Amino acid sequence: MSKQAVIPIGPYHPLQEEPELFKLYCEGEIVKDIDWETGYNHRGIEKINESKTFDQVFFVVERICGICSTSHPFAFANAMEEVGRVEVPDRALYIRSIIGELERIHSHLLWVGLAGHFLGYNTVFMWAWKYRELVLDIFEKVTGNRNNYAMFRIGGVRRDIPDIHIKDIKKMLDELRPKIDLLTGAVMDDPVIHARTKKVGILSKEDIIDYGAVGPTARASGIPIDIRRDDPYAAYSMVDWKVITSDGCDVFAKAEVRLLEMYESVSIINQCLDKMGKTREGDIYNPVKEIPEGTGYGRAEAPRGEVFHFVKTDGSNSPVRHKVRAPSYVNIATFKKSCVGQTIADATIILAAVDPCYCCTERMAFAYDYSSGKKLLNGLDLIRISQQKTNDLKKDINNSL
Amino acid sequence: MSSINYDIFPDMLKLNFSTDILGIMIRQRKRMIVQIRKQALLEIANYFLDELKYRFIIASGMATDDGYDILYHFSDDNTGYIINLMVSLERKDPEIESLSNMISATNWIEREIHELFGINFTNHPEMKSLISEGNWSETDFPYSRPARDNIKSRKK
Numbered sequence: 375m376s377k378q379a380v381i382p383i384g385p386y387h388p389l390q391e392e393p394e395l396f397k398l399y400c401e402g403e404i405v406k407d408i409d410w411e412t413g414y415n416h417r418g419i420e421k422i423n424e425s426k427t428f429d430q431v432f433f434v435v436e437r438i439c440g441i442c443s444t445s446h447p448f449a450f451a452n453a454m455e456e457v458g459r460v461e462v463p464d465r466a467l468y469i470r471s472i473i474g475e476l477e478r479i480h481s482h483l484l485w486v487g488l489a490g491h492f493l494g495y496n497t498v499f500m501w502a503w504k505y506r507e508l509v510l511d512i513f514e515k516v517t518g519n520r521n522n523y524a525m526f527r528i529g530g531v532r533r534d535i536p537d538i539h540i541k542d543i544k545k546m547l548d549e550l551r552p553k554i555d556l557l558t559g560a561v562m563d564d565p566v567i568h569a570r571t572k573k574v575g576i577l578s579k580e581d582i583i584d585y586g587a588v589g590p591t592a593r594a595s596g597i598p599i600d601i602r603r604d605d606p607y608a609a610y611s612m613v614d615w616k617v618i619t620s621d622g623c624d625v626f627a628k629a630e631v632r633l634l635e636m637y638e639s640v641s642i643i644n645q646c647l648d649k650m651g652k653t654r655e656g657d658i659y660n661p662v663k664e665i666p667e668g669t670g671y672g673r674a675e676a677p678r679g680e681v682f683h684f685v686k687t688d689g690s691n692s693p694v695r696h697k698v699r700a701p702s703y704v705n706i707a708t709f710k711k712s713c714v715g716q717t718i719a720d721a722t723i724i725l726a727a728v729d730p731c732y733c734c735t736e737r738m739a740f741a742y743d744y745s746s747g748k749k750l751l752n753g754l755d756l757i758r759i760s761q762q763k764t765n766d767l768k769k770d771i772n773n774s775l
Numbered sequence: 776m777s778s779i780n781y782d783i784f785p786d787m788l789k790l791n792f793s794t795d796i797l798g799i800m801i802r803q804r805k806r807m808i809v810q811i812r813k814q815a816l817l818e819i820a821n822y823f824l825d826e827l828k829y830r831f832i833i834a835s836g837m838a839t840d841d842g843y844d845i846l847y848h849f850s851d852d853n854t855g856y857i858i859n860l861m862v863s864l865e866r867k868d869p870e871i872e873s874l875s876n877m878i879s880a881t882n883w884i885e886r887e888i889h890e891l892f893g894i895n896f897t898n899h900p901e902m903k904s905l906i907s908e909g910n911w912s913e914t915d916f917p918y919s920r921p922a923r924d925n926i927k928s929r930k931k
Binding site for chain 2 (some may be wrong): 412418459549583585599605639666668670671682684686694695697703707
Protein backbone atom coordinates (compact mmCIF):
# COMPACT_ATOMS: atom_id res chain seq x y z
CA MET A 375 0.00 0.00 0.00
CA SER A 376 1.37 3.38 -0.90
CA LYS A 377 1.88 5.98 1.77
CA GLN A 378 -0.20 9.15 1.77
CA ALA A 379 1.50 12.45 2.55
CA VAL A 380 -0.14 15.78 3.32
CA ILE A 381 1.28 18.92 1.75
CA PRO A 382 -0.10 22.09 3.26
CA ILE A 383 -0.34 25.29 1.23
CA GLY A 384 -1.03 28.17 3.56
CA PRO A 385 -2.69 29.44 5.66
CA TYR A 386 -0.18 32.27 5.52
CA HIS A 387 1.75 31.59 2.40
CA PRO A 388 3.47 34.72 1.11
CA LEU A 389 2.77 33.86 -2.49
CA GLN A 390 -0.88 33.33 -1.77
CA GLU A 391 -1.55 36.95 -0.78
CA GLU A 392 -4.39 35.91 1.44
CA PRO A 393 -4.93 33.39 4.18
CA GLU A 394 -6.43 30.03 3.37
CA LEU A 395 -5.14 26.55 4.08
CA PHE A 396 -5.18 23.88 1.42
CA LYS A 397 -4.19 20.38 2.35
CA LEU A 398 -3.10 18.26 -0.56
CA TYR A 399 -3.27 14.56 0.19
CA CYS A 400 -0.66 13.04 -2.08
CA GLU A 401 0.48 9.59 -3.01
CA GLY A 402 3.87 9.92 -4.61
CA GLU A 403 3.58 12.90 -6.86
CA ILE A 404 -0.14 12.63 -7.48
CA VAL A 405 -2.72 14.63 -5.55
CA LYS A 406 -5.35 12.16 -4.34
CA ASP A 407 -7.60 14.49 -2.40
CA ILE A 408 -7.79 18.09 -1.34
CA ASP A 409 -9.20 19.67 1.76
CA TRP A 410 -9.33 23.26 2.91
CA GLU A 411 -9.80 25.42 5.93
CA THR A 412 -11.31 28.83 5.45
CA GLY A 413 -12.41 31.51 7.84
CA TYR A 414 -8.97 32.92 8.60
CA ASN A 415 -10.20 36.23 7.37
CA HIS A 416 -13.85 36.10 8.40
CA ARG A 417 -14.62 39.66 9.41
CA GLY A 418 -18.39 39.43 9.82
CA ILE A 419 -18.94 42.09 7.19
CA GLU A 420 -22.53 41.01 6.55
CA LYS A 421 -23.32 41.57 10.23
CA ILE A 422 -21.35 44.81 10.44
CA ASN A 423 -23.42 46.22 7.59
CA GLU A 424 -26.62 45.82 9.59
CA SER A 425 -25.35 48.57 11.88
CA LYS A 426 -24.14 50.90 9.11
CA THR A 427 -26.13 53.38 7.08
CA PHE A 428 -26.46 52.70 3.36
CA ASP A 429 -23.82 55.29 2.51
CA GLN A 430 -21.39 53.77 4.99
CA VAL A 431 -21.97 50.26 3.64
CA PHE A 432 -20.31 51.30 0.36
CA PHE A 433 -17.04 51.90 2.17
CA VAL A 434 -17.26 48.63 4.06
CA VAL A 435 -18.01 46.46 1.02
CA GLU A 436 -15.28 48.22 -0.93
CA ARG A 437 -12.86 46.68 1.54
CA ILE A 438 -14.07 43.12 1.05
CA CYS A 439 -11.62 42.79 -1.80
CA GLY A 440 -8.55 44.86 -2.46
CA ILE A 441 -8.00 43.75 -6.03
CA CYS A 442 -11.52 44.02 -7.38
CA SER A 443 -12.54 46.69 -4.91
CA THR A 444 -15.15 48.21 -7.20
CA SER A 445 -17.15 45.09 -7.91
CA HIS A 446 -18.75 44.93 -4.46
CA PRO A 447 -19.91 48.56 -4.32
CA PHE A 448 -21.06 48.04 -7.92
CA ALA A 449 -23.30 45.11 -6.98
CA PHE A 450 -24.48 46.84 -3.81
CA ALA A 451 -25.41 49.98 -5.76
CA ASN A 452 -27.35 47.82 -8.23
CA ALA A 453 -29.18 46.13 -5.35
CA MET A 454 -30.04 49.41 -3.61
CA GLU A 455 -31.19 51.04 -6.81
CA GLU A 456 -33.44 48.06 -7.38
CA VAL A 457 -35.02 48.42 -3.94
CA GLY A 458 -35.42 52.17 -4.22
CA ARG A 459 -36.27 52.16 -7.96
CA VAL A 460 -33.63 54.82 -8.52
CA GLU A 461 -32.81 56.08 -12.00
CA VAL A 462 -29.12 56.73 -12.60
CA PRO A 463 -27.98 59.41 -15.08
CA ASP A 464 -26.29 58.10 -18.25
CA ARG A 465 -23.01 59.83 -17.48
CA ALA A 466 -22.80 57.99 -14.16
CA LEU A 467 -23.54 54.68 -15.90
CA TYR A 468 -20.65 55.26 -18.31
CA ILE A 469 -18.30 56.22 -15.47
CA ARG A 470 -19.31 53.07 -13.57
CA SER A 471 -18.57 50.89 -16.57
CA ILE A 472 -15.23 52.62 -17.16
CA ILE A 473 -14.16 51.99 -13.57
CA GLY A 474 -15.40 48.38 -13.73
CA GLU A 475 -13.49 47.64 -16.92
CA LEU A 476 -10.28 49.36 -15.82
CA GLU A 477 -10.44 47.17 -12.79
CA ARG A 478 -10.87 44.09 -14.93
CA ILE A 479 -7.74 44.97 -16.90
CA HIS A 480 -5.61 45.55 -13.82
CA SER A 481 -6.91 42.42 -12.12
CA HIS A 482 -6.25 40.25 -15.19
CA LEU A 483 -2.76 41.74 -15.57
CA LEU A 484 -2.12 40.96 -11.93
CA TRP A 485 -3.27 37.39 -12.53
CA VAL A 486 -1.09 36.96 -15.62
CA GLY A 487 1.88 38.13 -13.56
CA LEU A 488 1.14 35.78 -10.68
CA ALA A 489 0.51 32.84 -13.02
CA GLY A 490 3.85 33.54 -14.71
CA HIS A 491 5.52 33.63 -11.32
CA PHE A 492 3.98 30.31 -10.31
CA LEU A 493 5.24 28.75 -13.52
CA GLY A 494 8.74 30.15 -12.98
CA TYR A 495 8.43 32.93 -15.55
CA ASN A 496 9.46 35.86 -13.43
CA THR A 497 9.93 38.05 -16.48
CA VAL A 498 6.23 37.74 -17.28
CA PHE A 499 5.52 38.61 -13.66
CA MET A 500 7.63 41.75 -13.82
CA TRP A 501 6.29 42.85 -17.19
CA ALA A 502 2.67 42.29 -16.26
CA TRP A 503 2.97 44.17 -13.00
CA LYS A 504 4.91 46.97 -14.63
CA TYR A 505 2.22 47.49 -17.25
CA ARG A 506 -0.46 47.23 -14.59
CA GLU A 507 0.99 50.47 -13.25
CA LEU A 508 -0.35 52.21 -16.36
CA VAL A 509 -3.87 51.22 -15.35
CA LEU A 510 -3.28 52.29 -11.77
CA ASP A 511 -2.06 55.65 -13.10
CA ILE A 512 -5.36 56.03 -14.96
CA PHE A 513 -7.18 55.20 -11.73
CA GLU A 514 -5.17 57.77 -9.86
CA LYS A 515 -6.04 60.35 -12.46
CA VAL A 516 -9.73 59.51 -12.53
CA THR A 517 -10.50 58.73 -8.90
CA GLY A 518 -7.53 60.03 -6.92
CA ASN A 519 -6.80 56.56 -5.61
CA ARG A 520 -4.83 53.61 -6.93
CA ASN A 521 -7.21 51.25 -5.18
CA ASN A 522 -10.45 51.53 -3.16
CA TYR A 523 -11.74 54.23 -5.44
CA ALA A 524 -14.83 55.24 -3.43
CA MET A 525 -16.63 56.18 -6.64
CA PHE A 526 -20.04 54.68 -5.99
CA ARG A 527 -23.13 55.98 -4.26
CA ILE A 528 -26.79 55.20 -4.52
CA GLY A 529 -28.11 57.01 -7.57
CA GLY A 530 -24.80 57.62 -9.31
CA VAL A 531 -21.11 58.20 -8.69
CA ARG A 532 -19.25 60.50 -6.33
CA ARG A 533 -16.80 62.07 -8.76
CA ASP A 534 -17.05 63.07 -12.37
CA ILE A 535 -14.49 62.38 -15.06
CA PRO A 536 -14.06 65.84 -16.59
CA ASP A 537 -14.23 65.96 -20.38
CA ILE A 538 -10.68 67.32 -20.58
CA HIS A 539 -9.40 64.03 -19.13
CA ILE A 540 -10.95 61.88 -21.85
CA LYS A 541 -8.11 62.54 -24.30
CA ASP A 542 -5.44 61.72 -21.72
CA ILE A 543 -7.14 58.49 -20.67
CA LYS A 544 -7.45 57.41 -24.30
CA LYS A 545 -3.78 58.12 -24.83
CA MET A 546 -2.88 55.98 -21.83
CA LEU A 547 -5.10 53.18 -23.10
CA ASP A 548 -3.36 53.40 -26.48
CA GLU A 549 -0.07 52.95 -24.66
CA LEU A 550 -1.47 49.96 -22.82
CA ARG A 551 -2.72 48.08 -25.86
CA PRO A 552 0.69 47.09 -27.31
CA LYS A 553 1.69 45.90 -23.84
CA ILE A 554 -1.30 43.57 -23.75
CA ASP A 555 -0.31 42.40 -27.25
CA LEU A 556 3.16 41.67 -25.93
CA LEU A 557 1.90 39.65 -22.98
CA THR A 558 -0.68 37.81 -25.06
CA GLY A 559 2.03 36.88 -27.54
CA ALA A 560 4.39 35.81 -24.78
CA VAL A 561 1.79 33.50 -23.26
CA MET A 562 0.04 32.19 -26.37
CA ASP A 563 3.17 31.38 -28.39
CA ASP A 564 5.40 29.92 -25.71
CA PRO A 565 5.72 26.13 -26.10
CA VAL A 566 6.76 25.67 -22.48
CA ILE A 567 3.68 27.51 -21.18
CA HIS A 568 1.58 25.35 -23.50
CA ALA A 569 3.21 22.23 -22.07
CA ARG A 570 2.68 23.39 -18.49
CA THR A 571 -0.92 24.55 -18.80
CA LYS A 572 -2.65 22.57 -21.55
CA LYS A 573 -4.65 19.54 -20.39
CA VAL A 574 -3.89 20.60 -16.82
CA GLY A 575 -6.61 21.23 -14.25
CA ILE A 576 -9.49 20.20 -16.49
CA LEU A 577 -12.95 21.36 -15.46
CA SER A 578 -15.68 19.92 -17.65
CA LYS A 579 -18.96 21.69 -18.40
CA GLU A 580 -20.73 19.34 -16.01
CA ASP A 581 -18.31 20.22 -13.20
CA ILE A 582 -18.88 23.92 -13.76
CA ILE A 583 -22.67 23.48 -13.63
CA ASP A 584 -22.42 21.21 -10.58
CA TYR A 585 -20.32 23.69 -8.63
CA GLY A 586 -22.08 26.76 -10.03
CA ALA A 587 -18.73 28.29 -11.00
CA VAL A 588 -18.80 31.70 -12.65
CA GLY A 589 -16.69 34.19 -14.56
CA PRO A 590 -13.57 33.28 -16.57
CA THR A 591 -13.54 29.87 -14.85
CA ALA A 592 -16.91 29.01 -16.41
CA ARG A 593 -16.23 30.77 -19.71
CA ALA A 594 -13.00 28.82 -20.15
CA SER A 595 -15.09 25.64 -20.05
CA GLY A 596 -17.35 26.83 -22.83
CA ILE A 597 -20.21 28.13 -20.69
CA PRO A 598 -21.00 31.63 -21.93
CA ILE A 599 -22.28 33.26 -18.76
CA ASP A 600 -21.52 36.91 -18.21
CA ILE A 601 -23.78 39.06 -16.05
CA ARG A 602 -22.83 42.12 -18.11
CA ARG A 603 -24.77 40.56 -21.00
CA ASP A 604 -27.25 38.27 -19.23
CA ASP A 605 -28.64 40.79 -16.75
CA PRO A 606 -27.35 44.09 -18.14
CA TYR A 607 -26.46 46.86 -15.72
CA ALA A 608 -24.56 50.15 -15.94
CA ALA A 609 -23.68 51.00 -19.56
CA TYR A 610 -22.98 47.50 -20.86
CA SER A 611 -26.14 47.31 -22.95
CA MET A 612 -25.23 50.61 -24.61
CA VAL A 613 -21.87 49.55 -26.03
CA ASP A 614 -20.65 46.84 -28.39
CA TRP A 615 -18.65 43.98 -26.96
CA LYS A 616 -18.63 40.23 -26.94
CA VAL A 617 -18.38 37.49 -24.34
CA ILE A 618 -15.07 35.63 -24.63
CA THR A 619 -15.29 31.88 -24.22
CA SER A 620 -12.99 28.95 -24.83
CA ASP A 621 -13.62 25.22 -25.01
CA GLY A 622 -10.24 24.23 -23.64
CA CYS A 623 -11.49 23.62 -20.06
CA ASP A 624 -7.83 23.71 -18.84
CA VAL A 625 -5.56 26.30 -17.26
CA PHE A 626 -4.45 27.55 -20.68
CA ALA A 627 -8.06 28.28 -21.64
CA LYS A 628 -8.48 30.35 -18.49
CA ALA A 629 -5.39 32.38 -19.36
CA GLU A 630 -6.63 32.79 -22.94
CA VAL A 631 -10.05 34.03 -21.78
CA ARG A 632 -8.50 36.56 -19.43
CA LEU A 633 -6.00 37.86 -21.97
CA LEU A 634 -8.62 38.30 -24.69
CA GLU A 635 -11.06 39.88 -22.24
CA MET A 636 -8.60 42.70 -21.69
CA TYR A 637 -9.02 43.75 -25.35
CA GLU A 638 -12.79 43.81 -24.90
CA SER A 639 -12.37 45.92 -21.79
CA VAL A 640 -10.17 48.44 -23.61
CA SER A 641 -12.80 48.62 -26.35
CA ILE A 642 -15.64 49.09 -23.82
CA ILE A 643 -13.74 51.88 -22.05
CA ASN A 644 -13.05 53.67 -25.34
CA GLN A 645 -16.70 53.48 -26.37
CA CYS A 646 -17.86 54.62 -22.93
CA LEU A 647 -15.46 57.58 -23.02
CA ASP A 648 -16.78 58.62 -26.45
CA LYS A 649 -20.41 58.36 -25.38
CA MET A 650 -19.75 59.96 -22.02
CA GLY A 651 -18.30 63.00 -23.81
CA LYS A 652 -21.73 63.63 -25.33
CA THR A 653 -23.49 63.83 -21.95
CA ARG A 654 -23.63 66.88 -19.69
CA GLU A 655 -20.61 67.32 -17.45
CA GLY A 656 -21.46 67.16 -13.75
CA ASP A 657 -24.73 65.25 -14.17
CA ILE A 658 -23.49 62.29 -12.17
CA TYR A 659 -26.13 61.43 -9.62
CA ASN A 660 -29.78 61.63 -8.70
CA PRO A 661 -30.29 62.47 -5.05
CA VAL A 662 -32.09 59.74 -3.11
CA LYS A 663 -34.18 60.77 -0.11
CA GLU A 664 -35.14 57.42 1.35
CA ILE A 665 -35.07 53.72 0.64
CA PRO A 666 -38.42 51.94 1.05
CA GLU A 667 -38.99 48.51 2.53
CA GLY A 668 -38.13 45.72 0.14
CA THR A 669 -35.56 43.33 -1.22
CA GLY A 670 -32.90 44.02 -3.83
CA TYR A 671 -30.66 41.72 -5.79
CA GLY A 672 -27.52 43.31 -7.16
CA ARG A 673 -25.21 41.56 -9.54
CA ALA A 674 -22.01 42.70 -11.15
CA GLU A 675 -19.44 40.87 -13.25
CA ALA A 676 -16.21 41.22 -11.29
CA PRO A 677 -12.91 40.16 -12.92
CA ARG A 678 -13.38 36.77 -11.26
CA GLY A 679 -17.07 36.33 -12.03
CA GLU A 680 -20.47 37.23 -10.74
CA VAL A 681 -20.67 39.18 -7.49
CA PHE A 682 -24.07 38.81 -5.88
CA HIS A 683 -25.51 41.08 -3.20
CA PHE A 684 -28.88 40.48 -1.58
CA VAL A 685 -30.22 43.34 0.52
CA LYS A 686 -33.37 43.39 2.61
CA THR A 687 -34.51 46.77 3.90
CA ASP A 688 -37.26 47.80 6.31
CA GLY A 689 -37.63 51.47 5.45
CA SER A 690 -34.93 52.55 7.90
CA ASN A 691 -31.50 53.87 6.98
CA SER A 692 -29.60 50.58 7.14
CA PRO A 693 -30.05 47.07 5.77
CA VAL A 694 -31.85 44.39 7.79
CA ARG A 695 -29.95 41.66 6.01
CA HIS A 696 -27.11 41.95 3.57
CA LYS A 697 -25.80 38.80 1.92
CA VAL A 698 -22.61 38.97 -0.11
CA ARG A 699 -21.44 36.21 -2.42
CA ALA A 700 -18.05 36.76 -3.99
CA PRO A 701 -17.21 34.74 -7.12
CA SER A 702 -14.32 32.90 -5.49
CA TYR A 703 -16.76 31.32 -3.05
CA VAL A 704 -18.05 29.08 -5.79
CA ASN A 705 -14.87 28.98 -7.86
CA ILE A 706 -12.55 27.75 -5.10
CA ALA A 707 -14.81 24.76 -4.45
CA THR A 708 -13.99 23.47 -7.96
CA PHE A 709 -10.45 22.59 -6.81
CA LYS A 710 -11.87 19.29 -5.66
CA LYS A 711 -12.41 18.45 -9.33
CA SER A 712 -9.50 20.22 -10.98
CA CYS A 713 -6.67 19.33 -8.57
CA VAL A 714 -7.33 15.69 -7.84
CA GLY A 715 -5.34 13.34 -10.06
CA GLN A 716 -2.82 16.03 -11.02
CA THR A 717 0.81 16.32 -9.92
CA ILE A 718 1.98 18.48 -7.03
CA ALA A 719 4.02 20.64 -9.40
CA ASP A 720 0.85 21.54 -11.27
CA ALA A 721 -1.21 22.10 -8.14
CA THR A 722 -0.11 25.72 -7.59
CA ILE A 723 -0.96 26.82 -11.10
CA ILE A 724 -4.29 25.00 -10.91
CA LEU A 725 -5.07 26.74 -7.63
CA ALA A 726 -4.04 30.04 -9.17
CA ALA A 727 -6.03 29.42 -12.36
CA VAL A 728 -9.40 30.45 -10.93
CA ASP A 729 -7.72 33.61 -9.61
CA PRO A 730 -8.79 32.91 -6.06
CA CYS A 731 -9.45 35.92 -3.92
CA TYR A 732 -9.80 34.15 -0.61
CA CYS A 733 -11.54 36.43 1.76
CA CYS A 734 -9.83 39.32 0.19
CA THR A 735 -6.99 41.52 1.18
CA GLU A 736 -5.40 40.70 4.40
CA ARG A 737 -1.91 41.27 3.21
CA MET A 738 1.10 40.44 5.34
CA ALA A 739 4.04 42.58 4.31
CA PHE A 740 5.90 43.12 7.57
CA ALA A 741 6.25 41.37 10.88
CA TYR A 742 7.22 43.80 13.64
CA ASP A 743 8.87 43.07 16.93
CA TYR A 744 6.75 45.26 19.18
CA SER A 745 9.30 45.50 22.00
CA SER A 746 12.13 46.84 19.84
CA GLY A 747 10.06 48.20 16.96
CA LYS A 748 12.36 46.46 14.49
CA LYS A 749 11.22 44.76 11.34
CA LEU A 750 11.81 41.06 11.66
CA LEU A 751 10.69 40.02 8.23
CA ASN A 752 9.96 42.30 5.34
CA GLY A 753 8.26 41.47 2.08
CA LEU A 754 11.53 40.50 0.40
CA ASP A 755 12.42 38.11 3.22
CA LEU A 756 9.05 36.44 2.89
CA ILE A 757 9.50 35.95 -0.83
CA ARG A 758 13.00 34.60 -0.19
CA ILE A 759 11.62 32.17 2.38
CA SER A 760 8.90 31.17 -0.03
CA GLN A 761 11.31 30.57 -2.88
CA GLN A 762 13.50 28.59 -0.50
CA LYS A 763 10.47 26.52 0.36
CA THR A 764 9.70 25.97 -3.30
CA ASN A 765 13.30 24.88 -3.92
CA ASP A 766 13.20 22.54 -0.95
CA LEU A 767 9.96 21.12 -2.22
CA LYS A 768 11.50 20.62 -5.65
CA LYS A 769 14.50 18.85 -4.10
CA ASP A 770 12.24 16.64 -2.01
CA ILE A 771 10.22 15.68 -5.02
CA ASN A 772 13.37 14.95 -7.01
CA ASN A 773 14.75 12.84 -4.19
CA SER A 774 11.60 10.84 -3.83
CA LEU A 775 11.56 9.94 -7.51
CA MET B 776 -33.47 25.25 -24.41
CA SER B 777 -35.95 27.95 -25.35
CA SER B 778 -36.31 30.65 -22.76
CA ILE B 779 -39.12 30.51 -20.25
CA ASN B 780 -42.20 32.72 -20.57
CA TYR B 781 -42.26 34.51 -17.23
CA ASP B 782 -45.76 35.91 -17.75
CA ILE B 783 -47.22 32.48 -17.21
CA PHE B 784 -44.45 31.20 -14.94
CA PRO B 785 -46.33 31.70 -11.61
CA ASP B 786 -49.37 29.83 -12.97
CA MET B 787 -47.14 27.07 -14.31
CA LEU B 788 -45.51 26.63 -10.90
CA LYS B 789 -48.86 26.53 -9.15
CA LEU B 790 -50.11 23.98 -11.64
CA ASN B 791 -47.12 21.71 -11.08
CA PHE B 792 -46.75 22.05 -7.32
CA SER B 793 -50.23 23.23 -6.24
CA THR B 794 -50.26 23.05 -2.43
CA ASP B 795 -46.49 23.27 -2.00
CA ILE B 796 -46.49 26.88 -3.23
CA LEU B 797 -47.52 29.21 -0.42
CA GLY B 798 -47.18 32.44 -2.33
CA ILE B 799 -45.39 34.17 -5.19
CA MET B 800 -44.12 37.74 -4.84
CA ILE B 801 -43.07 39.83 -7.80
CA ARG B 802 -41.90 43.27 -6.71
CA GLN B 803 -39.38 44.18 -9.37
CA ARG B 804 -38.74 43.34 -12.99
CA LYS B 805 -36.93 40.03 -13.44
CA ARG B 806 -37.08 39.13 -9.74
CA MET B 807 -39.44 36.68 -8.08
CA ILE B 808 -39.79 35.18 -4.61
CA VAL B 809 -41.55 31.82 -4.45
CA GLN B 810 -42.60 30.88 -0.95
CA ILE B 811 -42.80 27.13 -0.52
CA ARG B 812 -43.42 24.47 2.10
CA LYS B 813 -40.09 23.23 3.42
CA GLN B 814 -41.02 19.59 2.71
CA ALA B 815 -41.23 20.42 -1.01
CA LEU B 816 -37.79 22.03 -1.25
CA LEU B 817 -35.98 19.05 -2.77
CA GLU B 818 -38.61 18.45 -5.40
CA ILE B 819 -38.91 22.07 -6.51
CA ALA B 820 -35.14 22.69 -6.42
CA ASN B 821 -34.68 19.58 -8.55
CA TYR B 822 -37.24 20.92 -11.03
CA PHE B 823 -35.40 24.27 -11.18
CA LEU B 824 -31.99 22.70 -11.71
CA ASP B 825 -32.82 19.76 -13.94
CA GLU B 826 -35.80 20.91 -15.98
CA LEU B 827 -35.38 24.65 -16.12
CA LYS B 828 -31.54 24.54 -16.06
CA TYR B 829 -31.24 27.32 -13.53
CA ARG B 830 -27.90 28.08 -11.94
CA PHE B 831 -27.74 28.06 -8.16
CA ILE B 832 -26.24 31.38 -7.05
CA ILE B 833 -26.25 31.19 -3.26
CA ALA B 834 -28.58 30.86 -0.29
CA SER B 835 -29.19 33.58 2.29
CA GLY B 836 -30.23 32.80 5.81
CA MET B 837 -32.24 35.38 7.71
CA ALA B 838 -33.33 35.55 11.31
CA THR B 839 -36.91 36.74 11.68
CA ASP B 840 -39.15 37.35 14.69
CA ASP B 841 -40.70 33.88 14.48
CA GLY B 842 -37.74 31.85 13.35
CA TYR B 843 -35.61 31.75 10.26
CA ASP B 844 -36.06 32.23 6.54
CA ILE B 845 -33.77 30.78 3.94
CA LEU B 846 -33.76 32.17 0.44
CA TYR B 847 -32.28 29.99 -2.27
CA HIS B 848 -31.30 32.28 -5.12
CA PHE B 849 -31.41 30.77 -8.61
CA SER B 850 -30.37 32.51 -11.78
CA ASP B 851 -31.82 32.00 -15.23
CA ASP B 852 -28.85 33.07 -17.32
CA ASN B 853 -30.83 33.11 -20.57
CA THR B 854 -33.15 35.86 -19.41
CA GLY B 855 -31.40 37.44 -16.42
CA TYR B 856 -34.18 36.47 -14.03
CA ILE B 857 -33.44 35.72 -10.38
CA ILE B 858 -35.93 33.26 -8.89
CA ASN B 859 -35.79 32.83 -5.12
CA LEU B 860 -37.16 29.86 -3.26
CA MET B 861 -38.09 30.92 0.24
CA VAL B 862 -38.65 28.53 3.11
CA SER B 863 -39.57 29.49 6.65
CA LEU B 864 -38.30 27.51 9.62
CA GLU B 865 -39.39 27.55 13.23
CA ARG B 866 -37.10 29.04 15.89
CA LYS B 867 -36.75 25.87 17.93
CA ASP B 868 -34.56 23.21 16.32
CA PRO B 869 -34.69 24.56 12.77
CA GLU B 870 -34.08 21.78 10.30
CA ILE B 871 -34.24 21.39 6.56
CA GLU B 872 -33.20 18.86 3.94
CA SER B 873 -29.79 19.51 2.37
CA LEU B 874 -29.52 20.10 -1.37
CA SER B 875 -25.86 19.07 -1.46
CA ASN B 876 -26.58 15.53 -2.59
CA MET B 877 -28.17 17.02 -5.68
CA ILE B 878 -25.65 19.75 -6.47
CA SER B 879 -22.18 20.49 -5.06
CA ALA B 880 -22.67 24.26 -5.20
CA THR B 881 -24.73 24.24 -1.99
CA ASN B 882 -22.14 22.33 0.04
CA TRP B 883 -20.29 25.33 1.47
CA ILE B 884 -23.20 27.70 1.98
CA GLU B 885 -25.23 25.13 3.92
CA ARG B 886 -22.30 24.58 6.24
CA GLU B 887 -21.89 28.34 6.60
CA ILE B 888 -25.59 28.86 7.37
CA HIS B 889 -25.37 26.10 9.94
CA GLU B 890 -22.47 27.81 11.68
CA LEU B 891 -23.98 31.29 11.59
CA PHE B 892 -27.64 30.52 12.29
CA GLY B 893 -27.68 27.07 13.84
CA ILE B 894 -29.95 25.65 11.15
CA ASN B 895 -29.46 21.92 10.67
CA PHE B 896 -29.23 20.50 7.19
CA THR B 897 -30.23 16.87 7.22
CA ASN B 898 -28.39 14.35 5.05
CA HIS B 899 -25.60 16.81 4.28
CA PRO B 900 -22.70 14.74 2.90
CA GLU B 901 -19.91 16.69 4.62
CA MET B 902 -21.25 18.51 7.67
CA LYS B 903 -18.14 19.96 9.31
CA SER B 904 -16.99 23.47 10.16
CA LEU B 905 -16.23 25.74 7.24
CA ILE B 906 -15.50 29.17 8.70
CA SER B 907 -15.95 28.89 12.45
CA GLU B 908 -13.13 26.43 13.17
CA GLY B 909 -11.24 27.98 16.09
CA ASN B 910 -13.07 31.29 15.68
CA TRP B 911 -16.14 30.86 17.82
CA SER B 912 -17.82 28.10 19.75
CA GLU B 913 -19.89 25.49 18.01
CA THR B 914 -22.95 26.19 20.11
CA ASP B 915 -22.88 29.94 19.56
CA PHE B 916 -24.66 31.20 16.46
CA PRO B 917 -23.75 34.83 15.84
CA TYR B 918 -26.44 35.64 13.26
CA SER B 919 -29.32 33.89 14.99
CA ARG B 920 -31.10 36.98 16.29
CA PRO B 921 -32.95 39.45 14.03
CA ALA B 922 -30.92 42.58 13.21
CA ARG B 923 -33.50 44.83 14.82
CA ASP B 924 -32.80 43.37 18.26
CA ASN B 925 -29.11 44.15 18.12
CA ILE B 926 -29.13 47.70 16.93
CA LYS B 927 -30.56 50.51 18.99
CA SER B 928 -29.47 53.37 16.76
CA ARG B 929 -31.57 52.33 13.76
CA LYS B 930 -33.55 55.33 12.54
CA LYS B 931 -37.02 54.93 11.16
